[in-house]
Amino acid sequence: MKNFDIDKIRADFPILKRQVNGKPLIYLDNGATTQKPSKVIDAIVSYYSDMNSNIHRGVHYLSQISTDAFEVARRKVQSFINASHEYEVIITNGTTHSINLVASCYGKAFVHAGDEIVISAMEHHSNIVPWQMLCEEKGAKLKVIPMDEQGVLDIEVYKELLSDRTKIVSITYVSNALGTINPVKEIIRLAHERNVPVLLDAAQAVQHLKIDVQELDVDFLAFSGHKMYGPTGVGVLYGKEKWLNAMPPYQGGGDMIKEVTFEKTTYNELPLKFEAGTPNIEAGICLANAIDYIEEIGLDQIKAYEDELLNYATTRLAEVEGIKFIGTSGQKSSVISFVIEGVHPYDVGVILDKLGIAVRTGHHCAQPVMDQFRISGTVRASLAMYNTKEEVDSLVDGVKRAVNMLK
Template sequence: MKFDIEKIRADFPVLTRKVHGKDLVFLDSAASSQKPKQVVEAISNYYLYEHANIHRGVHLLSQEATSKYEDARKKVASFINAKNDHECIITKGTTDGINLVASSLGEHCVNEGDEVIISHMEHHSNLVPWQMLCERKKAKLKVIPITDDGELDLEEYEKLLSEKTKIVSVVHVSNTLGTINPVEEMIEKAHDVGAYFVVDGAQAVPHIPVDVQQLNCDFYAFSLHKMYGPTGIGILYGKESIMNAMPPYQGGGDMINKVTLEKTTYNDLPHKFEAGTPNIAGGIGMGATIDYINEIDWKAAHEFEAEVMDYAHKKLSEIEDLRFIGTAEKKTGAISFLVGQIHPYDMGVLLDQLGIAVRTGHHCTQPILERYNIPGTVRASFGIYSTKQEVDQLVQGVERAKRMLG
C-alpha cells in the first residue's frame, strides 16, 4: 500500500488552519500529536449516544461501553504484542504508569542500601519518581552517563550493574535528543544481575515498532496522546507474574474483590491497578486510535516520517551557525538545535509568528541541558502528517529569525 500523505493530512483538520495569518506548520508532535477526525468522532459519539459507567451495570449502555473499553485494551495489547491483554494496565499516561511501578514495585523490592539505575537523558517523569523512592527507602540512585553525541555510555552502564541493582528504568527514545537506545541489549544485562527493567516508551511507540515480548522488558509505559490518540490515557504493560506479586497502587472502586470494615481483598489483573471510574471516553478513543493505525500502512508511515526527518537534518545542517544537540547514529521523532547565540525562546516566538509551531526550553529534561551547558533547545518534532514542504518552511523561518535576531 502506497503511503498517501495528502489522504493522511485530510484526516487531521487542524492542519488546515491559519496561525497569525500563515498556514500552520505543526512541528511539536513530541509534546502531543494531533488527532485524526476518526478518533475525535469516536469520543464524541460515546458522549452523545453511548455514555454510561463501565464494569458495574447490567443495562445495555453500560454493557456496550464496557465492551468498547475492554476491546480497546485487547487492541493495544495486540499492537505491542503483549502475551495477555490483562498485562496492559490502563493509566492516565506514561507519568502515571512509571509512578505506579515506582510506588508499587519499588515498595515491594527496594530496601535500604539497594540501587536503582536511570540514565542522564531521562524525562523528569522517569527521574523524579525514582528519586522519591530512593529517598523513602534509603536506596541509592545511579545514573548512566551520555556521550557528547547523545548516546548512552553502555560500558559505564555495565559497570553500574551489580547484585545491589533492583530496578533499571530507561527511556526508549529521548524526547529531547531523539536518540533510540538499545534497550533490548540493556534489558538482558539487567536481568543477568536479577534486576527488573522499566522502559519509558512515550516517544518510541509513535515512531518505531514495539514488541514487548521480543524486548523481554518487565514494564513498558506509554501515552496515547503522543501517538494520535486522546490525552489523559496511557498503558502500562507489565509481566503478569511480577504484577501479581505487587501491592495495589491506589485503593477504591473496581480494584477490590471483597470489602469488609475489617479487611479488603483485591481484584485480579488488570483491575487491581485501576481504582475508580476511569477515563472511559479516553479508553474508547484509544481503541479508535489503534483502529486508525491499523487501517493505514503503519510501516510505510514510519518510513515516510523517517525520510522527512532525514531531509530536515540535511536542510538544517546547511544553515550557518546552526548546531544540533544530539547527534546519535540512531534517531527518530525529534531534532533539537541552537543557532549561534540566539536564545531558543526568541527563536520559538519568531517562528510562531510565521505559523511554525516548535517547542523551546528544557523539554522536561533539565539534566541534559546541564550536561551540554545550554539554556534550552529549539525542538522540531515530526508525525506521520509532516512533510518536506513544512521542513522547507521551517528552514526559511529559521533563516529569517537568524537575520532578525543575529
C-alpha cells in the same frame, strides 16, 4: 512510497486546515502531543452521543456496551504491543502515571535501604523524579548511565553499574530531547543476566517504532495515548504477570476491590487491581481508534517516511548559520533539537509562531540533558507522519529569518 499517501493522511487531520497568525499551521511539536485524526475525533463524539455510562459496574445496556468497548480497547493494546495476556495491560492516565505506579508499587514490595536503581542521563523528568522520591523514602541510591556528546549511552559503564544491589532499570526507549533511539534490547538482556527487571518509557517510541514486548522481553512498558494520535488523559502500563501479581495496589477505591469490610479488603484480579475509580472511559475506548489508524497506515510505512523527513530536515537545517544540533546519534527518531550561536531558543520560537510554525523551546522536561550540553534549552522540531518536506522548507526559511532578525 508505495502506499503512503501524504495528501490523504493530512486530510484526515482537521486541525491542519486552520491558520495561525494568518499563516497555514505548520505543526512541529509532535513530541509534546500529536494531532488527532477524524477517526478519533468522531469516536469521541460517538461515545458521548451514543453510549456514555460508567463501566464494570452496571447491569443496564449502556454500561454493558461501554464496558465491552473499553475492554475491546484493552485487547487492541494487547495486540498492538504483543502482550501475552490482556490482563497485563493496565489503563492509566498517561506515561507519568504508569511510571509512578511502578515506582510506588514495585518500590514498596522490592526496594530497601542500600538498594540501587539505574536510569540514564537522557531521561524525561517523569522517569527521574519518581525514582528520586523512592530512593529518598527507602534510603536507596540512584545510579545514572552517562552519555557522550552525540547523545549516546555508554553501555560499558552501564554494565559496571549493574550489581547485586540493583533492583530495577528504568530507561527511555527514545529520548524526547535528543531523538536518540536506545539499544533497549541489549539493555534488557544485560539487566536480566542479573535477574533485574527493566521498565521502558516508550512515550516517544510507540508511535514511531513497532514494539513487541515479548520479543524485547521487557518487564514493564509505559506510554501515552496523546502522543500516538489518541486522546489526552489515557495511557498504558504493560507489566509481566509475575510482577503485577507481586506488587501491591497503587490506589484504593472502586473496581480495584473484590470484597470490602471494615476489618479487611480483598483486592481484585488483574488488571482491575491497578485501576481504582472511574477511568477516562472515552479516552480509553478511543485509544483503540488511534491504534486502528496507525495500523491502517502501517508502522513500517510511517517509520520509513519519518526517517526520510528527518534526514531531509537535518540536511536543510544545516544550512543555517551558527546552528548546532543537540543529539547526533546514528540511531534517531524524528526529533531535531538545535541551538543557534548568539540566539536564545525562546526568541526563535516566538518568531516561528508568528509565521504559523509550532515548535517547542526550552529544556523539554529534561534539564539534566541541557546541563550536560551546557545550554539552557533548545529549539525542538518533532516530526510526525502528516508533516511534509514543504513544511520543513518553511521551517528552515523561518529559522533563517529569525537569525537575521536576532543577530
